[in-house]
Each structure stands twice: as structure tokens, then as C-alpha cells.
Amino acid sequence: MIRTSALILLLPCFLASLAAEDWPQFRGPSGSGISVSTNLPVHFGPENNVVWQTPLPRGHSSPVLAGNYIFVTAFEDKKLLTICLERSSGKILWQREAPRDRFESYQPANTPASPSPVADEKFVYVFFGDFGLLAYDLTGQEIWRLALGPFNNTNGHGSSPILAGNKLVLICDQDIGSYLIAVDKQNGKPLWKTERPEVARGYATPGVFRPKNGPAELIVPGAFQLISYSLESGKKLWWVRGMAWQLKSVPLLHGDMIYVNGWETGGDTDFPPTILSFDEALTKQDANQDGKLAKGELPPDVKFNPDEDLDHDGLIDERDWNFRRTRYMAQNSLVAVRWGGRGDVTDTHVVWRHRKSLPNVPSPLLYQDVLYLVKDGGIVTTLNPKTGEVLKQARLPGAAERYWVSPVAGDGKVYLVSEGGKISVLKAAGKWEVLVLNDLADECFATPAIADGKIYLRTRTKLYCFGLKHGD
DSSP: OOOHHHHHHHHHHHHHGGGSOOBOSTTSGGGOOBOOOOSOOSSOBTTBSEEEEEEOOBOOOOOEEETTEEEEEEEETTEEEEEEEETTTOOEEEEEEEOOOOOOOOOTTOOTTOSOOEEOSSEEEEEETTTEEEEEETTSOEEEEEEOOOOOOTTOOOOOOEEETTEEEEEEOOSSSOEEEEEETTTOOEEEEEEOTTOOSOOOOOEEEOOSSSOOEEEEEETTEEEEEETTTOOEEEEEEOOOSSOOOOOEEETTEEEEEEOOTTTTOSSOOOOOOHHHHHHHHOTTOSSSBOGGGSOTTOOOOGGGOTTOSSSBOHHHHHHHHHHHHOOOEEEEEEOOOSEEOHHHHEEEEEOSSOOSSOOOEEETTEEEEEETTTEEEEEOTTTOOEEEEEEOTTOOSOOOSOOEEETTEEEEEOTTSEEEEEEOSTTOEEEEEEEOSSOOOSOOEEETTEEEEEOSSEEEEEEOSSOO
16 A cells, blocks of 8 residues: 555656546546547466456456546455555555445346446546445545445446536436436535436446537436436436336447447347236226235236335335336337437437347447447347348357457457456457457456557456557
8 A cells, every 4th residue: 555645746647648548437538438449459368468367256347447547446345445556567566445334235247336436537437336436546545435325226337437628427227216317526516416207227327429519418328218418517418219117238339329239138029918007907906996006916927026126015006017018119229319309309319229139248349330239148249330230240259258348449440258267359440350368367347448559458357458468
């Protein structure tokens, strides 16, 4: 642990390094997953092209880079940790513990430290579902904290905060009480908070759309809807219906186009089931006339699903029923939306939808005018971003596993990381080809960062920095 006084002496080094390429948030600049780096390694692993490696506590947050610093979050026993490492050496410079007075549930593939930090030239900002937001300066001094929650998101949180001008923005979607919040990044004071009653549980990270003419908008994927809000006020501007439930995607923004992926179990059917309206169900089934349906009052073809009891009271009310109805009528899709308009723009601004072989968690990648998708089982699909036409679809040799990590790209290469640590390096093209399959022999849930010719990749046990050392 380096003392604060010593860290202050490092600040000039930080300022001098601002010319270095940064990767300041989840999936890098604008959430695109793209680096301008060249000379990136193709062959790498625990014994190959390792610049440094540092053991870390567990956590699924992805590394972010600002100046000569790397930030991640983690958990160890009951501790929620923010960790700062020196970018050039991987040395841990400081570690801070967040308050934790509650322990919310999360599914086995998640952790209490899954949302990624976001950083600028002065501060790093982190979010823990078991506390809320915190900001630290580059020496590890806490600047402010904002308690949020408690939340009722059964699977645990996955949404990462982003910076937009002077605002720190966070999606807080949950079963009951979803909202979008913007706080002043300098002091943590809320600037606005917008309720999102039309959505439920979700894990997406927002994007910032900056039109050539007009104010910036927040593009926010959510259950059943893609919604745009005013960055300045939080006012809801326009929306697209027909998204899946529990969205995890980061929106891709390119020119005047927006691309968002949504997949959830049950949404692959071309013929959604016909489901009674709530009034029809009450008329037929509500024996005690209390305006809700108990387990014993549900129609014979409807099983009680705790996931669909959003307020967890053991009864299905109108909101629960309508979410269930919308869920089973929603169809999975990668949707391409042309920006613009107000209100419901589903019928006017959706350019195309692609509905086959969609990822569950990984966001799409748009690189060199090709859209990339990677699905569980190692199925990679490339599409024409203008038309949605499939350019190629094939399974990655030797990497037919689950995928939680979003693809990233740079130097004409696309990097795909499986849960088991198999890294397929593709030659970027519509008719892509695999250049090499690397193996880290460790689980991977965090999306890599790429900057200045290096790949920063977190496994279950370590953070690696890979770069060319003796050729490739």
C-alpha cells in the first residue's frame, strides 16, 4: 500500500500520460468496444506475450483505464472493494472498501462487484448494488458517496455508470421501482431522477447520442422498450416497443443509427402465445373478487412463476399480469433504429430487425462496417449494418462454450472471450476467419480493455496485460 503523500507525487505522471489512449468506461470510449491501437498481439496467454499479471480478488467488473491508472471493483469475504493499479506495471497502488449494510441476492453467474467503474482525469466512480455510488480521487481519497436502494433485482445488478459531461448516469432497473438517475460528478448530488414504470428487471448500460444539431440524449435499453431521454432533464423523448425482457446490451451508436440486442428465454418463437387480458382473467378466475389472482386462481395453463410476481407478495396483480403478457408476446431481436422523432417511433424508425442466433449477455460489436454477434456455443454471426443481411455464420473451432464477455476490436482484429478463457482472435471482415485460439485456462466474465498496443484482460483470479514482446 502506497501512502497518500507518495501518490500525490505521482499526479504529474498522470497528467503527463493523458495523451495515452484511455478506456474510461465499460467497453471503452462511448461503449463501442473499439480501440485505435495498432500492433496488438494475436498469440498470447499465461506464458506468452505477458507484460505483467496481478492476482485480484473475485469480481466481474471490467477494467477501465485513465492515464497511468487501471480501476476495477471486487469483493473479498463481505468486503466490497475498489482497486487502483499502476497501468505500466500492474502494481496495486491502493484499495478502498465500500460500506455494506445489506446483502442482496444475485444469481451464480453474477457477483456483488459486476458493474464496471468509470473514470476521468480526476476521479473514479463505482457502483455497488449493496450500497450505491462512490467517487474517489486518484490517490484513493473518498470524494463523495450516495447511498441508493435497497433494490429488488433478483439476479443482482449488472448496469455500469457512465459519464456524460458533468453528469454521472446510472440505470437502476429492478422488479419494482425502476429509475434512471443523473448526479453531479463533482459532489454526487442528484440532478434529476426519472421513474421507469414501463420496464422491470434489467442489466443494460446507457449510451449518449449527440446529434449534429440539438441536445444530447441518453439511449437506454430496458425490458420491452428502448427509450431515449433528455440528458439535460431526464425527460422521456421517444421509444421503441418489442424488445425482450431483461436487456443486458450496451447500445451501439453509429452516425444516425442505434443498434441494440435483446434476448431472453421464450422470445425465439415466431408465433407468440395468445394470453388473456387481465380483465378477462379476473372475470374467469378471481374467485374471491379481490382484484388479484392467487396461485389457486390462475388459469389451468398458467403456472405461478416467482419471477413474474414483481412485488413478491404471492399474488398476481394487473402489473404482474401485464408484464407476463408482454414478456411472452415479446420477440428477441437485434434492432436497428434510425434516430429522431418523438413518442412511439416503433413503426417509423425501426429500419430492420434480426431475430436468429442472438447473444444473451454479450453486446454486439460494430467494427469496420460489419456487425458482430457471439452467442453461447461459440456461434459468431456477422451482418451488414445497413440492411441486417447475414454475411457469415459459423461456430468457433475449439470454443463452443458460454459467452458473457462482449467482443472488442482493434488493429483489424476482433477478440472473443469464452467463459472458460478461450480467446478466439478473428481477422475482421464480413467473411471473418479465425487467426488463432488462445487459452487462459481460467474463467472469464469481464470484457477486456484495449489501449496503446496492450490488451488488459481480467480472469477469475488475475488481471493480465498482454502486449508484443518478441514479435507475434
